[in-house]
């Protein structure tokens with residue numbers, strides 16, 4: 001941020017984090033928030049010294065900037081520079097790939113205007129160039145793959161022993177101390193002893209149906225998650241069996257998704273934030289700013305579910321949305337016939353007909369749309385403040401006036417898609433202190449046991465302050481844990 005000329009201070013960051021995270025809870029204590037803010041920049045510099053290449057995510061505003069004090073409109077987030085996987089040599093096939101093009105994530109907002117603005121044309125040209133380089137043999141990746149790839153390269157260069165296909169099946173204790181792990185490797189059980197401590201960084205429990213049923217709000221389903229296949233929760237349970245406390249287990253890193261006819265999930269976070277689209281419950285009523293943090297949207301869906309069916313909700317989409325923005329990364333234009341035939345995307349010439357086909361209250365939907373259209377004309381969403389924050393403008397369309405985030409729903413045909421509270425992992429887990437040490441319910445420490453990332457109760461509380469909040473916390477508390485374990489307390 002300093003290099004990009006973006007001003008920030010501890011005081012501003014603290015005011016913002018406190019406003020987002022809300023009251024102190026286990027995992028999001030004053031001490032942990034302080035440690036996160038103070039050690040974060042050190043972790044960033046440490047990794048950079050070892051070869052990480054960060055890029056300031058220009059424009060990817062803090063999600064609640066404008067709403068809470070201390071937010072930064074130009075972004076506090078970092079992304080990894082585009083990475084060439086060939087740098088990993090024979091290890092490169094071990095990095096999980098997604099279909100995403102080689103992208104610095106903040107470029108996505110321009111990219112998905114599909115050339116409607118000059119900035120969008122530039123973003124498309126950049127990505128097209130990288131795709132061409134791929135054809136020439138460069139194995140370029142962006143987004144999370146670039147983070148993973150570069151970290152992997154650093155670990156390989158440092159000659160850190162790495163085991164793949166090594167399933168942790170138990171924690172080994174010596175008295176009260178956790179002294180190692182039991183690993184299933186190549187069909188054999190191996191005991192690994194650790195002198196200084198174990199750091200659990202095994203993700204959350206989004207793929208564990210029983211834990212979802214036990215802890216998450218209902219309805220819930222493993223079919224809605226985009227988390228990694230190893231997000232299975234058993235390592236959290238191993239620590240719980242040793243008396244570890246857990247907190248914030250009912251929260252996930254919600255991400256609005258729809259379920260495509262082929263069974264895959266489409267992430268629609270950016271789509272529902274574009275003009276000419278709203279999200280409604282079965283009564284046809286809006287209940288959230290569609291262009292705020294995706295975690296806040298998920299929380300709102302479950303809150304709304306207490307009064308009306310909102311899980312799933314419905315995205316109501318107008319013809320200009322289809323013409324200009326596409327859906328789930330599929331380019332704009334008439335929807336694929338398969339979407340219509342399967343009922344994934346419902347099409348109608350009138351709002352009444354659309355409501356009837358979806359089972360939405362037609363009078364409710366008509367009233368909501370009339371009200372929303374007035375907001376779009378005035379440029380002010382008097383109900384949920386959509387289009388006020390820098391983040392909602394970032395996700396919007398600068399050619400739409402007077403508010404980049406608000407477009408009326410009036411020109412047929414109209415479309416609807418069911419929106420589920422999907423997730424990219426769970427946000428609660430083991431309770432840890434400011435040194436990332438795992439705690440029991442009485443606050444005492446389990447000696448030798450540290451944890452970070454989605455295995456832990458998140459430091460950002462019941463919120464998502466800005467892009468990267470989950471990966472950042474995983475990295476910062478991993479860094480803190482390692483320093484503590486080798487005796488370099490911060």
Ligand SMILES: Cc1cc2nc3c(=O)[nH]c(=O)nc-3n(C[C@H](O)[C@H](O)[C@H](O)COP(=O)(O)OP(=O)(O)OC[C@H]3O[C@@H](n4cnc5c(N)ncnc54)[C@H](O)[C@@H]3O)c2cc1C
Pocket residue numbers: 105144166167168169201202203204226227228229230231232233234235253424425452453454455467468469470471472474
């Ligand atoms: C499509 C998508 C987009 C995302 N975008 C962002 C973003 O922009 N910014 C952001 O901050 N976050 C993003 N996330 C979320 C982010 O990727 C996760 O929150 C983050 O990776 C969690 O990191 P972690 O270290 O806690 O765990 P993970 O990255 O989940 O790693 C845990 C590892 O432990 C392994 N493991 C589990 N159990 C065992 C066991 N018993 N033995 C051995 N290994 C085990 C798992 O297989 C996994 O490899 C995104 C996620 C997805 C899916």
